[in-house]
Amino acid sequence: MKEQGAKERILQTASELFYQQGYLATGINQIIEEAGIAKASLYQHFPSKEALLTAYLLRTRLSRHEERMAFVQHLAPGKEKLMGLYEYRLQHMQTNNFKGCAFTRIAYELPGLNEDALTQVRAHTDMLKSFIAEQLQVIKNPFPAEELTEMTDMLLNLYEGAGLQGYIRKSAQPMEDARKIALKLLTTL
Amino acid sequence: MKEQGAKERILQTASELFYQQGYLATGINQIIEEAGIAKASLYQHFPSKEALLTAYLLRTRLSRHEERMAFVQHLAPGKEKLMGLYEYRLQHMQTNNFKGCAFTRIAYELPGLNEDALTQVRAHTDMLKSFIAEQLQVIKNPFPAEELTEMTDMLLNLYEGAGLQGYIRKSAQPMEDARKIALKLLTTL
DNA sequence: GTCTATACCGGGATAGAC
């Protein structure tokens, strides 16, 4: 962990803190202290705190995507992979210190501005929607366009809503419930 | 607007800013400037910034509830009042500067602490759930307990999820879609 | 490239006059 370059340590530390504490609530000073580097070194690699945020979002988005894909890799396309989406997050909620969806949190923290961050947040949900729609078309083909988008929206909102409730209640139960509901919805297809 | 007491002006100004800009991003200085009062006066009425936050949340929760109730008052209990919930927010998203659910935003902004704020957030969703469950029982009675909670969760998550998507996309379309989906779900009962 | 030291600003909160 010590020998992986200053830039990498900064990004890792910042990522952890941004997610756990929030972006605004995390100061540069805390980042450099925990990363064990000097302040000027940080600004050598990242021109500003916002640049660090963008790097965090991009990296997290891609790595979460890979983790998801790896998690559902051995599952059968269609219903099983879709259920795997919920199970992946269920596991995530139990092991890590779950603090809600990283992208939603950032979106709500930065009301005013930052087009870069917003782009990453949108890209995140786009990837989720694509994944869901893709699996739905495996289950039922052809899938009428309108029905498909409706079912996709429903599954996505169910997923995101349950993540929020779980965070507020500090419980994995809402996601458990969402998983069950999603299963019921899929069996009606 | 000028003659309604300092405390009231402070709370109104803070409420607007907390919602539009976020709690952390809003400073005491901006509040007192826009409210047109001195700093010490603020601390005469509210012992700290956090106390101001709690007052904001409590007040908003109650007033939003009343607005909702007033909006659906003339609608028939059951399906119509439930659809009114979505329509209320749709209207809300189009007129005001919609910045997502005020309570969700606060919850995500304050990762670490503040039990008071969390209490208000939970109370908000509790009120929504109660409202939804109540109307569902009008539509179908008796309503099996398990089915009822599932349907309630689904409608709630659909509602909250659509609010989030609408905020991210800066569009009322997700909420429109959610309304249609909810309608379909209700017709299956 | 990495450090120490510092600049500059705005944060929340208080003292004391009126």
Place this chain on the structure above:
DNA sequence: GTCTATCCCGGTATAGAC
């Protein structure tokens, strides 16, 4: 109760030595 003036702290960012 409301004001002005101030305190202290921590924020982001930068200068300059090594």
